[in-house]
Amino acid sequence: MTLHKEGKATILIALTGVVAIYIILRYFLPENDIIHVLWLLASLVIMGLVLQFFRKPSRSLVQNENQILAPADGKVVVIEEIVETEYFNGPRRQISIFMSPVNVHINFNPISGVVKYFKYHPGKYLVAWHPKSSTDNERSTIVVEHKSGKEILFRQVAGALARRLCWYVEEGKAVEQGTEFGFIKFGSRIDIYLPLDAKIHCKIDDKTVGGQTLVAEW
Template sequence: MTLHKEGRKILFFSLIIFVGIYFLVDYLTDAPEWVNNSVLGILVVVYFLILQFFRNPSFKIVKNDKHVLAPADGKVVVIEDAEETEYFKEKRKQISIFMSPVNVHVNRSPIAGVVKFCKYHAGKYLVAWHPKSSTENERTTIVVEKPDGVQVLFRQIAGAVARRIKWYVNEGDAVDQGAEFGFIKFGSRVDVFLPLDAKINVNIGDKTKGGRTILAELS
């Protein structure tokens, strides 16, 4: 298990702040011992919660040109035919994955191909499961085209807590299936838009693993 690069500064400064808080409580106040121990316990628990959020597990990615892999760990909250208004401007099959603060927040490319479109949008911070979060929240839209011309759109969406969307690809970049393309700090959501004839392999409420769960199969 390794730590993601996005967490290094946060973990470093959090450690300094937490040590400072404990020093203030333990050495500069007359608080009883049980208070000092309670503060220490709370700080340790909070620090380990932050630590686990930035974990970046290693695993083997099974690549398949016909498969669409989950872009993130989380829970499937939407499966529907929806109008995609930014890029395709037509109906597509939409699958949305909600990422809670306890999920791994590395985002991975569902397919292999070339990035045909990449755009960042500033926006609101509605809760990630809000219906309008896909179009009104801070978000990044990425479209990857396979060698056979099939395109898949995936969108990183910030939530009420997540306000740090990171993406590492640009238009024209080649990406491998399951390769990391971004990261969202704390709770958030990822939408995937597929061709209407895609065979969906998940159901509402299913748990997904980024780069491992097969969301759908393409024709």
């Protein structure tokens, strides 16, 4: 397991902050060993939390052109038929995966194909489980066309804590199933919009592993 590149700045800021506070405490309270020990313990907890936010586990890549894999670690919170209005303008099957602060925050391509559409939307920071978070929150929308001609849309949705979306895709470029397409700092959710005839292989409250868990197939 290693640390993700998106965490470098945050880890440096956190480390600088805890060290600076310790120096201040040593300067103004030089004899108060209890305070010094308590802050050292708190610093270990803080740095441990920050490091686990940006962990990058080693995972084997197994591709299957008929399968749609989970784009993120987390829990399935929505499976429903909706009308998708940004790209398809028609009915699709939506699967939403909620990423908590303790999940891995890397996002993985659910299928291989070519990026046909990408758009970033500034927006609000409603809690990730709010019904309007998929349409009102800061988000990025990506559509990938499979070699069969079928398309799926997946959307990074920021939440109340997630204040930065990162993506590594570009319209017209090919992506491979199971590889990284982005990162959401401090959790949130990923929505996937599938054709109605896709066979769903997950249910509400299922735990997913990004790039490995089968959520649907066609």
